[in-house]
Amino acid sequence: MPDAQKEVKISVRNLVEFIMRSGDLDNTRGGKIDTEAMQAGSRIHRKIQKQMGANYTAEVPLSITVPITYEDVLFDLTVEGRADGIILNEVKDRVDSDKISDEYEELPEITIDEIKGVYMDLHILKEPVAVHRAQAMCYAYMYAVKNGHEKIGIRLTYCNLETENVKYFEEVLSLQDLAEWFEELINEYAKWAVWQMKWVVKRDEQIKKLDFPFAYRKGQKELVTGVYKTILRKKKLFIEAPTGVGKTISTVFPAVKAMGMGIATRIFYLTAKTITRTVAEETFRLLAQKGLNMKVTTITAKEKICILAKPDCNPVSCERAKGHYDRINDAVYDMLTSENEISRDSILYYAEKHKVCPFEMSLDLSLWSDAIICDYNYVFDPNVYLRRFFAADKKEDYVFLIDEAHNLVDRAREMYSAVLYKDDFLEVKKFIKELSPKLAKLLDNCNKELLKLRRECDEFEVWEEISSFYFSLLRLMTEFETFLQENDINEGREEILKLYMDIRHFMNIYELLDDNYRIYTDYDESDKFRIKLQCMDPSKNLSGCYEKGRSAILFSATLLPIRYYMDQLGGTDEDYAVYAPSSFSKENRLVMVGADVSTKYTRRNEREYRKIIKYIKEFTDAKTGNYMVFFPSYQMMQAVADLAKEELEGLVIQDSNMTEGEREAFLENFVENPKESRIGFCVMGGIFSEGIDLKYSRLIGAVIVGTGLPMVCNERELFRNYFDEKKGKGFDYAYLYQGMNKVLQSAGRVIRTNEDRGAILLLDERFLSPQYYQLFPGEWFPFEIVNLNNIRNTIKSFWDKS
Known part of the structure; x- marks a missing residue:
């Protein structure tokens, strides 16, 4: 075994949390709701440490390296961490044994302090949490060995984050x-x-x-090399790569090679949608067929992988939850030593075999995996990110491969925003008023604060500060935590737990407030009053996440303009951006812009809709085949569909809430080499405008109706004003770039392979304005300007060449 492999490092926290866990999964008590509740409160840590005086040394790094032999393998295990505090216990006149009282005879020279910030009432805490005590014991052993102490003290310091009351648990242990x-x-x-x-x-x-599994396409080798160099240099790379370039293999392969060279320790393949997750799985599977040995885990959302109809993680509701932690390590070891591809189906199989929770099992398996395929949330979302990888301040050699990166802008803004509804406080108050009058009163106080804000909000109001409301939330949370600890809730449990978690998230986001945020109140579609902490620019928050790893590769078929995406997604002047040239022949694609039609709100009438229908008919009549028409909204799509049913044959229409089965059935309409034309009406930005892969004759044309601009609303105007002030580009940042991204994504459904041939029709005169066509990808030039009089000849001429 190479020397580099003979030392293993693990943090104190990861070691004790992994080996010492036992018992049930249980979401019925407050202390178990948020597994990180005990880890909150770095502010309290600092405050307590500063108050401790000269005999207290804070944040002391400790480590120990122990030689171990197991299965004839000799290696050094280094356990490392940082003790919150080392206390020197000075006793006056210690040298005069006659003056030392019985109390001080057992007092050790040194005590290790472990501080935990909590929201719970400290009176309920009768003993230290086992893993916290184990952390302190690890530090005590390290310190005692290093400094030759035969006995040493440990102290668990629990501090309530709201009241700042403190409770200690102390004991003395022999070496x-x-x-x-x-x-x-x-x-x-x-x-x-x-x-x-x-x-x-x-x-x-x-x-x-391992070799690259294909012959390189045009520009692909340069792309692969660029990704590898970016990882090597610890930078970020933003890739605008048209369909057909092979983005997934071009990013996965160099990341895997970097791992083989010891440059990267783990790959996170991050996606926004299930379909792109599948592509990533297929790519790793392809490399496995070429000889790659890697543990690749796909994390599936809890709701989709849970064995219950609805997740309810406690031993009463779920048989797997009872004793889960007693069985989980055996389950993980079994699967790790048996499988390389750790997919949803295989996780379900082993979870059934060992009677454990499949979702929790997938998270534990990820710790031992070389690559993890998962949603953006697991790296970026402050509520659900994988704390086992990212909670510590330590930087690791992780590589983040971020697919469909254009989606991350809006997703990140929402992740780092928070909202609370006034009605929720009143609803929860009804459920708990008999159980806890004190909590009911505190809920009512928060409701009154929101009532004050509502009185000053006719429709939409921006606030400079809301400190009075925040302090009411702070007072509420201590009692809320105590209530959840002391009560088994039946009626209204879901509503109560949801409000608790919503408030926790709101308070966490409140701590992040800076000039990248705006606070506003308004009313939702149901006229419910709400208060929102809106993240306007997520770049700072995302940058903090990137810092946990080595390198980030962000790629999409639509990252135009690249500077906008670099700006919003945390790019710096030191990072790289590339435009990968299309490998498709321009002769295989026709791009047309209808010059005499508009979808502006002022022009949305029957006359204009009938003109759109004529365009669609001319476009689809030219050749029998499968087509998709993308509209800016369901409302407009339905209005056109109602008028088009008699004129357009083979029409199928997207529903607003389609199940997975209904989506598959919709796509099954688009068969290869159809005898009759099929026209699918869909919505831009919807489930069929991204990710679907209808190759060859399954889709030969797309009509894009309108520029995709978001609806004008108060929040969108807030963004416009913000970016006018910050960048001088309010309309572009709030409307234009998002709209054009939807257009490009929808058009990207046509032509998926080098053998494909297809046409794209853009219906809106605004596309002929430089503001819009400057955002077209390079391969769309030159495009054809058409009208209802000449489109038939233009499209016929294109198809005649095939």
Whole structure:
């Protein structure tokens, strides 16, 4: 085994949380709702540490390296971390034994302090949490060994984050007892460490032999090289790559090679939609067929992988939850030593075999995986990000491959925003008023604060500050946590827990408020009053996430203008941007713009709709085949469809709330080599405008009705004013770029392979304005300007050449 593989490092926290967990999965009590509740409160840490005086040393790095032999493998295990505090226990006149009281005879020279910020009432805490005590014991053992102490103290300091009341748990431990405990702990971990060392050697040997699985297309080798160099240089790369360039393999392959060279330790393939997750899985599967050995885990949303109709993680509702933690490590080890592709189906199989929660199992498997395919949320969302990878301040050699990166702008803005509804406080108050009059009163206080804000909000109001409301929330949360700890809730449990989590998120986002935020109140579609902390520019928050890794590669078929996306997605002047040339022949694509039609709101009438229908008819009559027509809204799509049913044959229409089965049935209409034309009416930005892959004759044309601009609304105007002030480009940032991205994505459904041939018709005179056509991708030039009089000849001429 190479020398580089003979040392294994693990943090104190990861070690104890992995080895010492036991018992049930349980969401019925407040302390279990948020597994990180005990980890909150770095402000309190600093405050307590500053108050402790000269005998207290804060944030002390500690580590110990222990030689271990397991399965004939000799290696060094380094356990490392940072103790919150080291206390020097000075006792006056210690040298005069006659003056030392019984109280001080057992007082050790040193005590290790472990601080935890909590929201719960400290009176309910009767003993320290086991994993917290274990962390303190690890630090105590490290310190005692290093400094030759035969006995040492540990202290668990719990501090309520709202009241700042403190509760201590203290004990004195002998070095011998600590040594025996620590040896048992690391021996339990040894089998995992040895498995991983052997696996990494095998994996890297295979990666080094791996070749690119295809003949390189035009510009593809340069793209692959650029990705590798970006990872090597610890930068970010923004890739605008048209369909057919092979974005997925061109980013996955160099990331895998970087792993084989020891440059990257883990790959996160991040997606916005299930369909792109499938493409990533297929890419890793293809490389596996070429000899790649990698553990690749796909994380599926809890709602989709749960064995219950609706997730309810507690031993009463779910048989898997009872004793889950007693069985989970055996389940994970079984699957790791049996499978490389850790997919949704295989996770379900092993979770059933060991009677554990499949979702929690997938998260645990990810810890031992080389690559993780998952939604953006698991890296970027402050509520659900994978804390096991990103909670510590330590930077790791992770590579983030961010697919369909254009989606991340709006997704990130929402992740880093928070909203609360006034009615929710009143609803929860009804459920708990008999159980806790005190909590009911605090809920009512928050409601009154919102009532004050509502009185000053006719329709939409922007606020400079809301400190009075925030402090009411702060007072509420301590009592809320206590209530959840002390009560088994039946009636209204879902509503109560949701409000609790919504408030927690709101308070966390409140701590992030800066000039990248705006606070506003308004009314939703149901006329419910709400208050929102709106993230206007997510770049700072995203940059903080990138800092946890080594490199980020962001790619999409539509990242135009590239500077806008770099600006919003946390790019810097030191990062790179490339436009990958299309590998398609321009002769295979026809792009037309209708010059005598408009979808402006003032022109949306029957006359204009009938003109749109004539364009669609001329476009689809030219050749029998499958077509899609994309509209800016369901309302407009339906209005045109009602008029078109008699004129257009083979019409199928997207519904607003389609199930997975209904989506598949819709796409099954688009068969290869159809005998009759099929015309699908769809919505821009919807489920059929991204991700679907109808190759060859399954789709030969797309009509894009309108520029895709978002509806004018108060929030959108807030963005416009904000970016006018910050960038001088309010309309572009709030409306234009988002609209044109929808246009480009919809048009991208046509021509998926080098053999495809297809036509695109853009219906809106605004496309002929430089403001719009300057955002066309390079391969769309030159485009044809058409009207109802000449479109038939133009389209016929194109098809006649095929």
